[in-house]
Amino acid sequence: MKRRTFIGMLTGAGASLLAGSATAGGTHHFTGYPDSYGVLFDSTKCIGCRKCEAACNAVNELPKPQLPFDDLSVLENRRRTHHDTYTVVNKYEYDGKPVFRKIQCNHCQEPACASACFVGAFKKEPTGAVSYDASRCVGCRYCMIACPFEIPTYEYHDPITPRVRKCTFCQPRILEGKLPGCVESCPKGALVFGRRDELLRIARERIRKHPERYVNHIYGEQEMGGTNWLYISGVPFEAIGMREDLGITPAPQLTTGALSVVPAVVGLWPLFLTGAYAITKRKEQIAAEEREQTVHRAVAEAEAEAAKKLAAALEKAERDKQAAIDREVKKALKEAEEARKKAEAASEGEE
Amino acid sequence: MEFMTYHDFMFWTKGMAYVGMGLALVGFIVFWNFLTTREDDRFADKEEE
Amino acid sequence: MAHVGAPSTKFWTPANILTAIILVVGIVLTVKRFTMGIGSVSNLSDDNPWGIWIGFDLLCGVALAAGGYTTTAAVYLFGMKKFHSAVRPAITTAFLGYAFVVFALLYDLGRYYRLPYPLTIYPGPTSFLFEVGLCVALYLTVLAIEFSPFLWEVIGWAKIRHLVHKLTLALTIFGVILSTLHQSSLGGLYLIAPSKLHPLWYSIYLPLFFFISSIPAGLSMVILEGSLSHKYLAHKMDDEHHHGFSHVVLGFSKAASVVLFAYFCMKWIGVAMDNNWSHLSTGWGWWFLVEVLGFVLLPCLLYAMAAREKNERLAFWASVMTVAGIILNRLNVSIIAFNWRLPAEARYFPSVEEFLITVFIVTLEITILRICLNKLPILYQHPQFRDAH
Numbered sequence: 001m002k003r004r005t006f007i008g009m010l011t012g013a014g015a016s017l018l019a020g021s022a023t024a025g026g027t028h029h030f031t032g033y034p035d036s037y038g039v040l041f042d043s044t045k046c047i048g049c050r051k052c053e054a055a056c057n058a059v060n061e062l063p064k065p066q067l068p069f070d071d072l073s074v075l076e077n078r079r080r081t082h083h084d085t086y087t088v089v090n091k092y093e094y095d096g097k098p099v100f101r102k103i104q105c106n107h108c109q110e111p112a113c114a115s116a117c118f119v120g121a122f123k124k125e126p127t128g129a130v131s132y133d134a135s136r137c138v139g140c141r142y143c144m145i146a147c148p149f150e151i152p153t154y155e156y157h158d159p160i161t162p163r164v165r166k167c168t169f170c171q172p173r174i175l176e177g178k179l180p181g182c183v184e185s186c187p188k189g190a191l192v193f194g195r196r197d198e199l200l201r202i203a204r205e206r207i208r209k210h211p212e213r214y215v216n217h218i219y220g221e222q223e224m225g226g227t228n229w230l231y232i233s234g235v236p237f238e239a240i241g242m243r244e245d246l247g248i249t250p251a252p253q254l255t256t257g258a259l260s261v262v263p264a265v266v267g268l269w270p271l272f273l274t275g276a277y278a279i280t281k282r283k284e285q286i287a288a289e290e291r292e293q294t295v296h297r298a299v300a301e302a303e304a305e306a307a308k309k310l311a312a313a314l315e316k317a318e319r320d321k322q323a324a325i326d327r328e329v330k331k332a333l334k335e336a337e338e339a340r341k342k343a344e345a346a347s348e349g350e351e
Numbered sequence: 352m353e354f355m356t357y358h359d360f361m362f363w364t365k366g367m368a369y370v371g372m373g374l375a376l377v378g379f380i381v382f383w384n385f386l387t388t389r390e391d392d393r394f395a396d397k398e399e400e
Numbered sequence: 401m402a403h404v405g406a407p408s409t410k411f412w413t414p415a416n417i418l419t420a421i422i423l424v425v426g427i428v429l430t431v432k433r434f435t436m437g438i439g440s441v442s443n444l445s446d447d448n449p450w451g452i453w454i455g456f457d458l459l460c461g462v463a464l465a466a467g468g469y470t471t472t473a474a475v476y477l478f479g480m481k482k483f484h485s486a487v488r489p490a491i492t493t494a495f496l497g498y499a500f501v502v503f504a505l506l507y508d509l510g511r512y513y514r515l516p517y518p519l520t521i522y523p524g525p526t527s528f529l530f531e532v533g534l535c536v537a538l539y540l541t542v543l544a545i546e547f548s549p550f551l552w553e554v555i556g557w558a559k560i561r562h563l564v565h566k567l568t569l570a571l572t573i574f575g576v577i578l579s580t581l582h583q584s585s586l587g588g589l590y591l592i593a594p595s596k597l598h599p600l601w602y603s604i605y606l607p608l609f610f611f612i613s614s615i616p617a618g619l620s621m622v623i624l625e626g627s628l629s630h631k632y633l634a635h636k637m638d639d640e641h642h643h644g645f646s647h648v649v650l651g652f653s654k655a656a657s658v659v660l661f662a663y664f665c666m667k668w669i670g671v672a673m674d675n676n677w678s679h680l681s682t683g684w685g686w687w688f689l690v691e692v693l694g695f696v697l698l699p700c701l702l703y704a705m706a707a708r709e710k711n712e713r714l715a716f717w718a719s720v721m722t723v724a725g726i727i728l729n730r731l732n733v734s735i736i737a738f739n740w741r742l743p744a745e746a747r748y749f750p751s752v753e754e755f756l757i758t759v760f761i762v763t764l765e766i767t768i769l770r771i772c773l774n775k776l777p778i779l780y781q782h783p784q785f786r787d788a789h
Binding site for chain 1 (some may be wrong): 433434436437438439440442444445446447449450465471476477478479508509510511512514515517518521522524526527528529530531533537541572574576577579584585589590591592593594595596604606607616
């Protein structure tokens with residue numbers, strides 16, 4: 001981060017505080033770019049003509065498909081986006097009647113692909129588009145794992161410079177003041193381009209005016225935190241292959257909590273680990289000291305014992321010596337006595 | 352800098368958190384040395400055994 | 401190279417012939433991958449962007465290389481000196497494991513030559529993959545430094561070897577931090593896809609599960625590899641390795657057992673947290689039970705019995721079960737229970753060539769590991785540096 005940017009951020013933060021941004025302690029709420037564009041798709045008006053697919057192909061200069069775009073037999077198969085098709089229309093049966101649905105990038109307000117990208121190659125633009133910058137892409141394809149709508153595709157055939165491919169919302173055309181290719185080509189008005197806020201109003205109005213024609217739900221208003229492409233339909237969205245179990249949690253919020261544990265580990269693990277090490281060392285030291293003390297005590301005791309033994313031995317020796325002397329003296333005295341008695345007896349016998 | 356999306360906000364704050372982690376790690380080593388170098392040997396010795 | 405028992409003078413043993421064949425096939429497929437694209441060798445598709453190169457090579461590779469941080473932490477931080485003989489083999493396998501994880505990643509990345517981008521010019525800090533990349537890069541560096549003394553000893557550079565030795569504590573702590581982070585972040589990768597991963601495997605605890613389970617994975621790999629090198633490389637071992645190994649096996653069994661028990665409990669708390677009980681009666685539920693009962697609880701009990709009865713043979717089989725269980729878990733999260741809603745024809749199954757590239761990478765790793773164990777002072781102490789530990 002450049003220093004200038006950092007200072008800019010500080011002043012920006014100050015300005016946004018003055019402007020009263022929706023940032024209270026601990027809560028951060030963002031409503032996206034206020035004037036961003038979107039497209040409203042009305043499945044009750046789509047006739048499955050594939051004109052949008054053809055326009056998309058032409059505008060993005062993609063390779064021509066094997067079957068021409070006016071061949072509607074491909075609608076019989078369930079199709080998805082590929083590296084050479086950014087949008088497809090699929091046909092579904094509901095109550096015996098065909099219902100069509102167009103698939104392309106929904107241009108999330110909080111894109112999962114952008115949140116997952118580890119080089120920041122995806123960006124939410126002020127126009128509403130989620131753009132992709134191939135010059136950053138490393139080709140890990142984590143965006144494809146993350147996208148709940150299964151939109152990003154990959155050029156698996158390219159060994160050197162493969163790219164992720166997806167609908168660009170025709171951002172260059174929007175910036176020129178033109179309509180996205182698909183919207184411009186739609187003959188039935190099933191696609192309406194406009195500011196997202198305005199589109200939501202139009203969608204609500206249509207549902208209010210014709211409650212018998214529409215399901216009372218605008219797909220994309222809340223899904224995954226909201227998308228810039230919006231859908232209204234006459235049949236349940238699940239029936240035209242749109243998942244209704246995605247929830248309304250914006251993708252970045254799925255990981256923010258777990259990611260916030262990362263700095264906590266970095267901050268606290270050194271504490272616990274040096275603590276464990278210190279305890280280990282301390283135990284070792286105490287053990288060593290105790291060992292030393294025990295040895296000291298044992299040595300001292302042994303020495304005292306030895307001294308006692310020595311003294312006892314000396315004493316005993318002394319006693320023994322004394323006893324021997326006494327014995328000798330006694331013996332000498334006894335011998336002398338005996339000699340005297342013998343002499344007396346002899347002199348008595350002579351008389 | 353004003354954040355228009357939660358993603359932008361997270362991009363900035365998590366980036367700052369990573370910078371903070373680097374500083375915290377370096378800081379911990381410096382602080383640990385400051386804390387223990389006066390001790391004769393005990394835990395100041397970074398050597399094993 | 402040594403095969404069984406005493407050093408063999410014959411080079412073309414059956415094991416070496418098989419190795420040579422796999423390496424040749426692998427080199428041919430490598431050329432194909434890098435000249436004709438990922439699509440030419442794999443079954444990866446727009447629906448299934450990650451296959452076994454991520455599910456096995458990355459997720460299992462990292463989990464099974466966890467022996468490095470678990471062993472060094474046990475010995476240097478928690479003071480379990482009697483496991484000292486396990487440190488060098490564990491660092492060696494961890495270093496090679498991570499090096500080959502990065503090597504395998506080059507096959508999977510579309511523009512592999514841009515691998516440094518996230519860590520240098522274009523960081524994307526909102527991504528768990530950024531976290532993984534950063535930590536793996538740093539930890540690989542730490543492991544390289546921890547591994548380097550084995551080379552310095554052979555070359556005889558005593559000074560630099562001594563310098564690295566002085567850094568032991570700092571490197572160990574740094575290694576544990578980085579391992580905690582990237583082991584858990586690999587689970588965190590899937591947090592962003594709750595709509596694609598089966599609810600029994602998706603949990604807010606995914607990072608915790610991946611981290612906790614990496615501990616028995618690492619311990620089991622130390623037991624497993626130790627047992628194998630005891631069988632085939634016994635002549636390379638010095639007394640410390642011969643006699644210390646029983647301590648390592650039984651001590652690690654006890655540790656692995658208690659961690660597996662905690663992991664087993666956490667798995668059920670994960671089910672309770674998201675109220676996924678109803679899924680247990682489905683086919684996926686049975687599969688979940690196979691994993692949690694058969695490959696977590698069972699090895700946990702086997703390890704406990706091995707530790708109680710001082711049965712090293714049982715510990716070996718418990719380690720085999722644990723490693724199989726970790727592989728099963730990682731494949732469940734990344735491949736088997738991922739995209740579970742897709743119709744059968746859109747599901748992923750690896751192509752033969754994709755599979756062979758993985759076999760090639762594993763074989764290459766084992767070959768280099770064999771060379772290291774034979775040539776470097778890993779299973780024995782270098783006579784010149786005998787008392788330096």
